[in-house]
Amino acid sequence: MPNEPKDGQPAPNNPANDQPAASFAEIRAVIAQWAGPDLAAGTLAAAREGQLTKPPGALGRLEEIVQWLCEWQGRHPPRLDRPRVAVFAGNHGVAARGVSAFPAEVTKQMVANFVAGGAAVNQLCRAVDAELRVYEMALDDPTEDFTRAPALSEEECARAMSYGMMVVEPGIDLLCLGEMGIANTTSGSALAAAVVGGTGSDWAGPGTGVAGSALAKKIAVIDEGLALHRAHFKDPLEILRRLGGRELAAIAGAVIAARLARVPVLLDGFACTAAAAVLRGIDPRALDHCMVAHVSAEPGHKRLLEAIGKRALVDLGMRLGEASGATLAIGILKAAVACHTGMATFAEAGVSGKDG
């Protein structure tokens, strides 16, 4: 069984190729049928919120979080007993163009670090009591360099999306998505440009730390990819396969599966959000069951959030990836649920309401 955790640690696996592939047509058909929010559960949340011992709205976005959890879990009260953190790892052919400050082998080395429990995300999972799964996706078989050819074939992309769908297992009540992939801020920038518009210079940033002539090179590489694939930008899944990567396609698949299973999603940083944003081209409401946990210091992330109408929960200047921001935000969601479920009402506490 792939993905079985050992002693609470993530287990790697080498999937990507043994997963039955849904076709793009099947993926589109699933999206066409998915459900909207459970407004009745949201109404129950709002009714209780109004009775709790606080001025109306005084818990700010904690109240919004509870409402959102109820609507997308389809239940009141909301539950956060089993949050899952999924980190997908993939390698990118475009890394060979020198667009990252780190060599491509770091992707695999970091997966080993996740498994050994030594990465930031391991500590964050422990801090918020979340389970971590790491999904290693054919790391010895990088995608094509998107300046020369589509990064993935349709079959490879659909397979990676199907693989990502597997992370949504029965019993989980929140899904935090993140990625590990050297050069994937180049892919993320290209995806964002294809989805939102603009050029390499609008979207490229330092990623792991490129600057100066290396950043100029990264911008040029993104522009080359955009020029090569532009004729296909009308089709969101074509954008994903041409400019994305396995871990990014898996994130898009996981977002779809979570919607179907009524599991709310926390998105992490720039490349993660760019991968999910592709789905808005199929359904403008595709990310309604997703919150963006944090705004990354990667400058394209802020721009992308503005373009897709999402406000991140926190801004801590992080730019790590590996689901670190999403995992951190589990603590905020737990705090929101604790207030909603644990606070006394005005009647229970004998506190006068605002009208006496």
Ligand SMILES: O=C(O)c1ccc[n+]([C@@H]2O[C@H](COP(=O)([O-])O)[C@@H](O)[C@H]2O)c1
């Ligand atoms: O999450 C972000 O916004 C973020 C910003 C900068 C870098 N990263 C991480 O760094 C890697 C990509 O950076 P780069 O420079 O190799 O494109 C990848 O493993 C990401 O998880 C992540």
Ligand SMILES: Cc1cc2nc[nH]c2cc1C
């Ligand atoms: C060391 C390192 C750790 C990471 N975690 C997520 N992306 C990363 C990129 C690098 C380079």
